[in-house]
Amino acid sequence: MEKNKLRVGLIGTSERPNEPVSENVKKIAYRFGYLVGIEGFILFSGGRDGVMEAACKGNFDAHGINVGILPSNSVTEANPYVTIPITTGLGMDFRSILMIHTVDITVMIGGKIGTLLELVSTYQNGKPAIIIRGTGDFADSIERILIEGKYFDSRRNSEIFFVESPDEAIEKIKEIFHIK
Amino acid sequence: MEKNKLRVGLIGTSERPNEPVSENVKKIAYRFGYLVGIEGFILFSGGRDGVMEAACKGNFDAHGINVGILPSNSVTEANPYVTIPITTGLGMDFRSILMIHTVDITVMIGGKIGTLLELVSTYQNGKPAIIIRGTGDFADSIERILIEGKYFDSRRNSEIFFVESPDEAIEKIKEIFHIK
């Protein structure tokens, strides 16, 4: 296996019985995961359902590596496409912070409160984040509190980028890390 | 020592050489800490400088208990008013999550990105938060992304309250927990 692959964190809406993630958003997540696999980056996610599962499936279909940073100590919690389950036993929120520590960049699709925690943590840790617009929830509302459209606060720890599609997200990643 | 005291988490702006916290905001923090001590609640904070130190001083002057949830393993990091230093060794952000886990409610004064992480975590953990208006930074801007002026997302985990002063924050705490 090759070394020094870029570590991309996918953050986004999980599903609840009464809160399904729309098919369109899942398609976007699938496409993004697929492209991550094609590029040969490592895909990190919470390893569970909703946007995460769709992205993991895409990456799996592209023969990519799916690292799932799971809240509990059990692999049964992972979606079927996770190839490297990290069973942290840290619970939902500590494990979110751990995931941010272990990626080079995050890409956000939709997102409720857990995703917001991860976006805030990305910025706090000085790492870039890319948000795919039009995917709902915080992906579409967070811009309202940003300074100059890209910083959470006056400390300007890192930049938050907005793109319109998964393909554009990949282009942005390559631009940020000077890949090819 | 009495048991079952309410655990109040104070979150707010820390200081940096080029980013002093204003005297007015420190006065508000001092007053809030003082009132927490008078009421006999336990004050939890990050235990360091800025808003936290001002609140700890107020609480100390009221003979209150100051628990400081510190990032490093060294007590030297604590401000001079912390009576119970918890030297976590967890770093800035994991320790923020730990602090939210161990309080019943948070009160926010000003706040940059670390404070925002704690506010988001409070809501994610289903605990109420009170924000003192007019104290700057996220205390004054976060309302823009709230739903119905009080929820972070459609899951309505818990309520975020806005008040105008430290005295009003204490009244709100007593109202929420049905104290006297």
Add this chain to the structure above:
Amino acid sequence: MEKNKLRVGLIGTSERPNEPVSENVKKIAYRFGYLVGIEGFILFSGGRDGVMEAACKGNFDAHGINVGILPSNSVTEANPYVTIPITTGLGMDFRSILMIHTVDITVMIGGKIGTLLELVSTYQNGKPAIIIRGTGDFADSIERILIEGKYFDSRRNSEIFFVESPDEAIEKIKEIFHIK
């Protein structure tokens, strides 16, 4: 409240339905907790049952401060004598490490595997530990693998002391930290 109090971590056997802690060992734990309160040190423990509860009761009766570093997010897990519950949500073992980070010294009474983890962590973190002999389990067997009767390994991070009684443990603490 005074500052800079010594932080003493009490580690020892918890109870299970079929594994009661003997009355004699509980008496020793109670006496130790009581003396910690009299000296004005802060008592840290896992905050639950068995040896921990007995020590917390002793400390409570001496009007001491009982900090309980709890595994779950719920205060209901604490024994009735814990005055400052730290509800970590970190689970049994991460919270054990946290407890060691936040004390100046540990004192061990009996002890099964969780206690052994805490003793090892004490030494790994370069902090002294005192073991009260004759209290069973690892308190009586660990000496067999120590080097020169007091070190876990050739790195000699810190010293492990053996004493015969709670009173002697307090004397040893005062000696180590040059108190009076």
Add this chain to the structure above:
Amino acid sequence: MEKNKLRVGLIGTSERPNEPVSENVKKIAYRFGYLVGIEGFILFSGGRDGVMEAACKGNFDAHGINVGILPSNSVTEANPYVTIPITTGLGMDFRSILMIHTVDITVMIGGKIGTLLELVSTYQNGKPAIIIRGTGDFADSIERILIEGKYFDSRRNSEIFFVESPDEAIEKIKEIFHIK
């Protein structure tokens, strides 16, 4: 990439300037890592030097997957053979606990205090451990405190096995998990 691969945690002595790991022990570690790669298991380790680096090199040479659970937030800390660096930012000991949570079994070669913490944690979490005899330090001394030669305490959470070589360790793993 395939799913449901066994996750094997390698624990053992790290190096310090004045405490080199012997060439013989490194050969054993290399051989073990190599066999893990041949079998198609995932190798987890602390991702740093000494025994860990030797095992990672072996696994790398067999085209295996090397997950390194690192203490800091920086990939520069990883040895050159780690293919999936997990930069936890949790520090030495919290990250040891995390590593135990995320493996199915541990194999121990030599070992100073950090390794002992991991062995104790393995047993506390009810997971089997295999110790390769003759590799020094705790690998050769821990048996003295075990009950019936294989349990840490009367709770018999899991079994500790002793083997004479890396090849025998692999055979034991396959026996425990009924592989082929």
